[in-house]
Amino acid sequence: MLKSVLIANRGEIACRVIRTAKRMGLRTIAVYSDADAQALHVAQADEAVRIGGPLARDSYLKADAIIEAAKKTGAGAIHPGYGFLSENAAFAQACAEAKIVFVGPPPSAIRAMGGKSEAKALMAKANVPLVPGYHGEDQDPKVLEKAADKIGYPVLIKASAGGGGKGMKVAASKAEFRDQLASAQREAKSSFGDDRVLIEKYLERPRHVEIQVFADSHGNCVYLFERDCSIQRRHQKVIEEAPAPGMTAALRKRMGEAAVTAAKSIGYVGAGTVEFLLDEDGSFYFMEMNTRLQVEHPVTELITGLDLVEWQLRVASDEKLPLAQDQLVLNGHAFEVRLYAEDPDRDFLPQTGRIAHLRFPAENGHVRIDTGITEGKEISTYYDPMIAKLIVWDRDRMSALAQLRRTLGETEIGGLITNTAFLARLAGNKAFAKGDVDTGFIGRHEKELLPSVPAASEDVLLLAATGLLLSERQVSLGDPWSSSDGWRHYGGAHDHLSLIDVSGGQTAHKLVFDYAKDGFVFHLKRAAPIVRASLSVDGRLIADISGRRMAAGFARTGDDIALFLDGISYRLKRAGIAFEDESGEAAALKVTAPMPGRIIAVHVAAGKMVEKGAPLIVLEAMKMEHTLKAGHAGKIEHVGCKSGDQIREGQELLRFAAS
Structure with missing residues (x-):
């Protein structure tokens, strides 16, 4: 068994690998860029080494710096996580030459699947079904356009060397093909240093179903069932679940065996994922193979009861797979959602800024949180804006979905825009609950899912204003649940403030109120509710609004306010008395x-x-x-x-x- 491992990655995946490695008794070494000097994965590792500047190309993509860090610390192995150098054959080869174990497949397997076009040619030889398309070497725009014309529109243009939705565009007609091709090539060049693309028939309502495979160096290979990753935006996954809804035992076996065939055909070793497009008629087509651990691997872990990182480390130590195919058991249902700093209401535009408030529900047998972020940290432009992965499990799909809705409702992220409310709407969508999913789901249900944050209601405004007033004075107006007296008397002063509903269309609201011994009296158009409230140091706002008792999360940074109510994060801003809205x-x-x-x-x-x-x-x-x-x-x-x-x-x- 290995004695030490360097994790050549950052964020939640670095923390996740460190957790298992420590449990197995391995010494853990982290690497970090200047932007990550105070990051959680650095704090959790036994040792950490600086490898360069904040840009990925100056740090996490510097293979020589990472290998030098491994040599300096005596690391016996390097775990690449996902992204960065995880599917870089040259890096895997450099590890081998430095006599450092690469926790992943051999360089030859990475090369075989590294280019989508080359991979599909190999799969065709192995009789793994493929989507009709062009995977040739000739990248002349005229040749590519002619191929698209022959395939028939709409077509999908994909970066040959990429993944994660980058360098992927849909051309609905011949008229827009050239523009979409140019955009895909630019993204591919920027993300992967390779602007080659392939062209495929764009299936109208496919599902994205992937098979987790695992192989050792002794000739054994198994599939650990499937994950449905159909819910996507910008061709990137939003919710993953296992098993796939509506999957039959016969189809699961056929897809699993096809995935094992794909892995064996390239001499694969370690954890890998074979991704398929599943058509409405039950036909499935090879899309690509990710020669690494996937972001969504936790849902497979929850339905199998296995630790895939432990399997990786054991296989890298030249051990045999712990279980054979007939020993693997599928139990229950799991969902994973990716909590991102992004604005769903503006085409999921990534966001940057400081996480001023962060509260996750407690982890237990039904809830798991994978994160590399803590309160007060920055989401920068340097890396992916994912904050955390929230994973839930229960005995069946409907029970797991109920767990997901509850857990999202207990998640509070303040200081910047996130997709939390959007995910909550998605988890509560009737069509999603029925398992009626495909890759076009979000676009088809856009009216139901967006805007993800509704306009601030009267209750939201009253709670936000009350929380603001309490935080400014650092007082508690008593315990509204048990006390009928003892309220601090402020006198008959009259005041007002203006709040901008940032997440609800920048609408300004002027609130007029009095300080009273019973709390705050707000003068609204049709009523004058009295709000009695207390605000705890951890941001729990407990309020009584004219006899209605409510609880909310409250966080404030300067004039910026975050209010968490019924699973929705509202963003408001104090504008002051002199606030005048722009026309x-x-x-x-x-x-x-x-x-x-x-x-x-x-x-x-x-x-x-x-x-x-x-x-x-x-x-x-x-x-x-x-x-x-x-x-x-x-x-x-x-x-x-x-x-x-x-x-x-x-x-x-x-x-x-x-x-």
């Missing part, structure tokens, strides 16, 4: 950068007329392209950026002429 017209004249990044393309010029919805600027941030579109028709007065510019969040990019 809608003035705000609409400017287009500002929603986040820091680099300008990829500018589609307009001063003096040009544009229609509503027309693309204006393409911004690259977090290795993804984001197209800023016109919110209304009008004439461009000024363009303040050009292709290649590095821009900051909030920077004015262009301005419309006043009508």
